Amino acid sequence: MDIDDILAEALHVSAPQETLDLQELTRAWVAERVAPELLPYPDALMERVLTRIRRQIETVEEQTGNMDPKTNFKLIVIQTELERFKFLVRSFLRARVAKIDKYPLHVQQNSAEYLSPSESQYLTAHQNLLASHYQSSFLSQFPNSLQKLDDTQGGISMIDAPDPDTAVFCRALRDVGEINVVGTDRAFEMKRGDVRVVRWSAIREKVLAGDIELV
Amino acid sequence: MALPLPPGLTPPEIAFLCEMELVTVIPRQRLEGLDLLGGRTPPLHPPQRANLPLWLALLLKRQRRANILPPPWLSPPALAAILELESTAHAAAPPRLPLAPPGILPISPPFLPSSTADAPRDALPYHWLELGEILLEAASDDFEDPDAVRRLMRDLREVRMANMRKGVEVFDAQGGLSMTGFGGMEVAEGRAFIGGVIDGLRKIGAARERSGDGDQDDQDNGFPSTADDYDDEMDM
Numbered sequence: 462m463d464i465d466d467i468l469a470e471a472l473h474v475s476a477p478q479e480t481l482d483l484q485e486l487t488r489a490w491v492a493e494r495v496a497p498e499l500l501p502y503p504d505a506l507m508e509r510v511l512t513r514i515r516r517q518i519e520t521v522e523e524q525t526g527n528m529d530p531k532t533n534f535k536l537i538v539i540q541t542e543l544e545r546f547k548f549l550v551r552s553f554l555r556a557r558v559a560k561i562d563k564y565p566l567h568v569q570q571n572s573a574e575y576l577s578p579s580e581s582q583y584l585t586a587h588q589n590l591l592a593s594h595y596q597s598s599f600l601s602q603f604p605n606s607l608q609k610l611d612d613t614q615g616g617i618s619m620i621d622a623p624d625p626d627t628a629v630f631c632r633a634l635r636d637v638g639e640i641n642v643v644g645t646d647r648a649f650e651m652k653r654g655d656v657r658v659v660r661w662s663a664i665r666e667k668v669l670a671g672d673i674e675l676v
Numbered sequence: 677m678a679l680p681l682p683p684g685l686t687p688p689e690i691a692f693l694c695e696m697e698l699v700t701v702i703p704r705q706r707l708e709g710l711d712l713l714g715g716r717t718p719p720l721h722p723p724q725r726a727n728l729p730l731w732l733a734l735l736l737k738r739q740r741r742a743n744i745l746p747p748p749w750l751s752p753p754a755l756a757a758i759l760e761l762e763s764t765a766h767a768a769a770p771p772r773l774p775l776a777p778p779g780i781l782p783i784s785p786p787f788l789p790s791s792t793a794d795a796p797r798d799a800l801p802y803h804w805l806e807l808g809e810i811l812l813e814a815a816s817d818d819f820e821d822p823d824a825v826r827r828l829m830r831d832l833r834e835v836r837m838a839n840m841r842k843g844v845e846v847f848d849a850q851g852g853l854s855m856t857g858f859g860g861m862e863v864a865e866g867r868a869f870i871g872g873v874i875d876g877l878r879k880i881g882a883a884r885e886r887s888g889d890g891d892q893d894d895q896d897n898g899f900p901s902t903a904d905d906y907d908d909e910m911d912m
Contacts, residue, residue: 480714482714483696483713487693487787488784491693514713534707538732539712541735542732548692555679559680561678624875627871628871629871630863630867630871632784634784635782654856656857657856658871676863
């Protein structure tokens with residue numbers, strides 16, 4: 462460990478929780494926007510961020526009546542930042558909903574544990590609505606064997622799934638050593654700070670572990 | 677409700693990220709520290725310098741409450757030196773800042789202090805293009821020679837784009853193309869093309885592999901593959 466490491470660690474430890482949360486939320490947002498499949502919902506982080514946003518809105522509401530120009534300017538700054546945070550949270554959730562809408566059955570079967578309570582409620586309710594609508598409008602008139610919406614027989618699956626081999630851009634946050642691309646004989650080393658275009662399936666585990674981030 | 681955008685960050689989103697970069701300002705007015713959602717801002721006492729996120733610095737600048745100090749790498753001599761290096765070192769990765777060492781949660785751009793007044797002058801940070809453009813547009817009066825900076829930025833961008841295009845020659849579907857050294861906006865620009873080509877090559881490769889396997893099976897069974905076989909495959 463050299464002097465830079467020690468300094469950086471000191472810098473890191475001294476950063477307040479709020480700043481760390483902003484960094485984590487930003488990273489989660491970028492990852493969700495880039496990754497082809499749904500990623501785990503960061504429960505604790507979202508809880509903290511949403512509580513803080515709620516409190517900040519209350520502060521703004523309390524001080525809006527104050528006409529003192531100095532307080533007024535402070536409010537402008539606070540509100541600008543509030544809007545930026547709200548954009549981050551909203552874009553993050555919308556990116557997740559887009560994936561849930563695109564691969565509803567796949568998410569239900571394979572990554573149900575990645576959903577937040579309200580997302581899983583949305584998914585179930587939406588799927589039930591769709592199923593009953595299809596059933597009443599045309600499916601009931603089909604032969605029994607053709608009524609399924611999630612048929613995987615006959616070589617072609619009806620369940621749309623994201624392509625795990627999609628190329629993604631990623632950056633190593635730590636020295637992660639050798640990465641083997643599954644299905645090929647290709648392997649390469651990734652050092653801290655390296656940016657590469659790789660198949661999502663090859664780095665998925667490392668991204669979830671926080672050793673690699675998507676860009 | 678769902679986001680209608682395809683995967684991958686768009687340029688406005690990259691610019692949004694870039695606005696989280698720290699820059700150094702020289703305040704003209706006092707302002708106490710504010711408890712923001714992303715942490716407390718340092719109190720501003722003119723003429724002491726302070727490091728603020730870019731969005732806040734721009735807000736203060738627009739209201740003429742502060743001046744922004746351009747980062748050292750955004751000065752004409754520094755840019756000229758980097759340009760010189762990039763044009764001579766063919767297709768080599770440009771000099772970049774090392775990432776912060778591992779911690780509980782390693783810091784990465786845009787949270788590295790790579791564009792403050794005491795940032796290194798011989799390396800471009802990840803958000804160099806966006807940051808340079810934003811500063812030139814919003815705070816050109818804080819530069820000594822904004823036109824020279826603008827000209828050098830444009831040259832640098834062209835040289836780097838040419839370097840990126842050279843990298844395209846080593847494309848293949850299997851591995852990983854190294855993009856180390858390219859900035860956020862450059863990655864966003866190349867994303868659709870590079871990602872599309874790699875995915876396309878992979879699909880062609882997969883199809884070839886599959887038909888190759890098919891031949892193998894046919895031979896194992898003692899049946900040569902015929903044109904009919906291909907027709908069958910197409911039907912499926």
